[in-house]
Amino acid sequence: MPSPRNWGLWTKVIVAGIAVSVGGPALTYWVVPTEEELRSRYNPDLLRKSIEGRAEREAEFNEMAVGGAVWTVIKEEEENQKRQEAKSTRDLAREAEARREEMRKEAGLK
Numbered sequence: 001m002p003s004p005r006n007w008g009l010w011t012k013v014i015v016a017g018i019a020v021s022v023g024g025p026a027l028t029y030w031v032v033p034t035e036e037e038l039r040s041r042y043n044p045d046l047l048r049k050s051i052e053g054r055a056e057r058e059a060e061f062n063e064m065a066v067g068g069a070v071w072t073v074i075k076e077e078e079e080n081q082k083r084q085e086a087k088s089t090r091d092l093a094r095e096a097e098a099r100r101e102e103m104r105k106e107a108g109l110k
Contacts, residue, residue: 039047
């Protein structure tokens with residue numbers, strides 16, 4: 001015999017989920033002040049400094065974001081690290097082979 005479903009409980013759960021999913025972002029949008037509101041609350045000296053340095057900060061950010069300098073540097077560092085690891089592995093292999101040859105010569109095998 002199938003179990004009866006508690007439709008009232010599921011309705012409450014769905015309504016609560018919608019309220020949280022829609023109400024949370026709506027509340028955040030309503031509570032967080034806009035950039036203009038924040039600037040209107042500034043001290044006049046801070047407002048002047050903020051406006052003066054704004055173009056420079058925007059240009060610096062755009063250079064970093066558009067130019068991809070950070071990602072390029074990270075990629076180059078990874079490549080350099082791989083090259084160094086490969087070189088050290090080759091050097092260790094050469095040293096090991098040289099030791100083997102030296103041991104063979106001492107033992108008179110070659």
